[in-house]
Amino acid sequence: MERLERIHPNRQVMAFTFMLVLVQVCSKKITQYSILEETESGSFVAHLAKDLDLRPGDLTARSARVVCDDYKQRLVLDPETGDLLLREKLDREELCASLEPCVLHFQVSLEKPVQFLQGELLIQDINDHSPEFPDTEMLLKIPENSQPGSRFPLKLAQDLDVGSNGLQHYTVNSNSHFHVVTRNNSGGKKYPELVQDRALDREEQAELSLTLTALDGGDPPRSGTAMVRILILDINDNAPEFVNTPYEVQVLESSPPDSPVLTVLAQDADAGIFGRVSYGLFQASDEIQQTFSINEVTGEIRLRKGLDFEKVKSYHVEIEATDGGGLSGKGAVLIEVVDVNDNAPELTISSLTSSVPENAPETIISIFRVGDRDSGENGKVVCSIPETLPFILKSTFKNFYSLVTESPLDRETRAEYNITITVTDLGTPRLTTQHTITVQVSDVNDNAPAFTETSYTLFVQENNSPALHIGTISATDSDSGSNARITYSLLPTHDPQLALSSLISINADNGQLFALRALDYETLQIFEFHVGATDQGSPALSSQALVHVLVLDANDNAPFVLYPLQNASAPCTELLPRVAEPGYLVTKVVAVDRDSGQNSWLSFQLLKATEPGLFNVWAHNGEVRTARLLSERDAPKHRLLLLVKDNGDPQRSASVTLHVLVVDGFSQSYLPLPDVARDPAQEEEDELTLYLVIALASVSSLFLLSVLLFVGVRLYRRARETSLAGCSVPDGHFPGHLVDVNGEGTLSQNYQYEVYLRGGSGTGEFNFLKPMIPNLLLQESGKEIKESPHCRNSFVFS
Ligand SMILES: *[C@@H]1O[C@H](CO)[C@@H](O)[C@H](O)[C@H]1NC(C)=O
Ligand SMILES: *[C@@H]1O[C@H](CO)[C@@H](O)[C@H](O)[C@H]1NC(C)=O
């Protein structure tokens, strides 16, 4: 082609020359001429006359005519010149179309003679046509999965010109996907063929427009273009894709069924049915299928039923989107269930001790577990019990708590506790659960019986009847049951003298005390013993109390006269000096009463006397004194009858007979002395005795004073005591005319003192201790006077 183009400028010249040669060789037969197509009409074609060796006028003369094969008058003869001229423009394409070479045959007919000449006119092509596509636009549909290298033949362009002026090749505007190659078809026509350079993607570019250019080989070349619209056909090469997968969504567990959860969206880049997506659950478990539904068209996920965070906290839902071509994409939705405080806390008792012994150290009452099926703050629980109770909660591990006693319990203070355990969660609103545990405190024998009093004082009138109920002691025990059942008993006494078991008995059940036999105040005025109260616990506890029994006096003893002795074989005789002044103390009657109190308050009374006016008896102390001076006429012997009465009720009395002998010349020197001859040593002893007397006298008087004081105080007290004990002493006033011998037969202390000192021997160094008793020698009677063992203070006439 290139070579052709290079020689092209000389082509017409050469062709013309060639023709001339040819005409000369075959001049007689065929004359060949050549002319370019589209040459203007009238243009010179050939010197025909000359070529025929005719003169120009011959042609006219011989009626030369030119006839073309197709009987069209395309050529004319110029009669004058004999030149062959073009009668009209010749279009090679019209004459020969694609036939090459394009030769117009013609005859020249001559007459005179008839002569026919054959001629040929070669019509040479000029590039007067451009390649032309049948359509300005071609539509080419290519599936997008077409592979690089694929070829797509296109409609060819036509160029009416031939040879080098004909269509040579095709080009396409530069683009990324295709190039074009020029190919020969079976008919030798050149056609364009698109070659795919790169993979296509409809989704990236659905349509391409290329400009296809057909070029011929003319100079200058002519071209024709056509648009090639390439539609890239969709194939289902895109699966649906979920836009935001994995989705995450939170749903309140309180959401009702049919609540919308989320709408998912899958996109499919394909078009049409390949891009139409339907939604579904993928590989869903029964649980998920029962819980969620998905709208096939809209992708909206809804609840089928209520949720329960406590059962399932989240769902992993696989979803699927399928397009019309069957491709599918997968996605996932993570549905988190958001807890709502819809569960009250729970409390589960694991172990429970309903009874706790009192005094037990820290004891576990109950172990329990608390929990809340909610989570987060909704599931945090706080556990409490009332602070006032002696129990504490201890957190053991995790959610386990133990309820323990804070300190030993005391059943006697409180025997039953209701412990309310409150469990509250921290959610909003707060939910609370309460559980009440009842704990019984069981009794332990920790309380000894307690007597109602620490000591009891019981009073018993003496001479009681046997088996007399004298009192009841009682004790209580704050324990319960057998720990509180009390048995009373008498405890052994420490006093060996006291035969308690023969005196007192006790009712073991009710603590009643009985005097077993009659008591005698004079033998036993007071005694004490311990009683015990023992419960029946194990070990048993006991306590004791002191019981004083006071025996109350009854006036069961008559006064007893100590002096003068009444049962002596010989009566005692008191000596009275005739010179005695009025008020002279003749003697003193000494009596005792074994009773006490006013039963022993004695009074003396002169019942009868031989000389009534001579003697006075002092009622309260039994002193017998002279009432007046004695005269010569008074008889020497007197007999007095005295009555000693006590103050009891009934009153008891005793009578005393006194013998008084009036003596003359009564002096100390007449006293009989055991040893008549007194030696100097005896003198000294007398002096010593004198001092002793003084000393003793002063001691005695001091003693007497204190005794009086003591008696006074004692009397006052006794008066009060007896009045308290129900013994009637009028006004607590001690009658002045009585003498108190104080139960023990106490004489006025000086007399008693004397009796004891003198006791036993008839003679002694303490003779002087009877100062007030005249110790005289009876001179007149001449009778031997000797000391009688029964008449200590006086003398017995024998
Ligand atoms: C097409 O034909 C031309 C001549 O007619 C020839 O030169 C060329 O090589 C051919 N091309 C192909 C691809 O056959
Ligand atoms: C404990 O609760 C029970 C039953 O409600 C009741 O009978 C009892 O009296 C309560 N005890 C105390 C100490 O509150």
Ligand SMILES: *[C@@H]1O[C@H](CO)[C@@H](O)[C@H](O)[C@H]1NC(C)=O
């Ligand atoms: C007189 O009575 C006393 C006391 O009862 C007694 O001790 C004494 O022996 C009795 N004397 C005579 C002689 O009966």
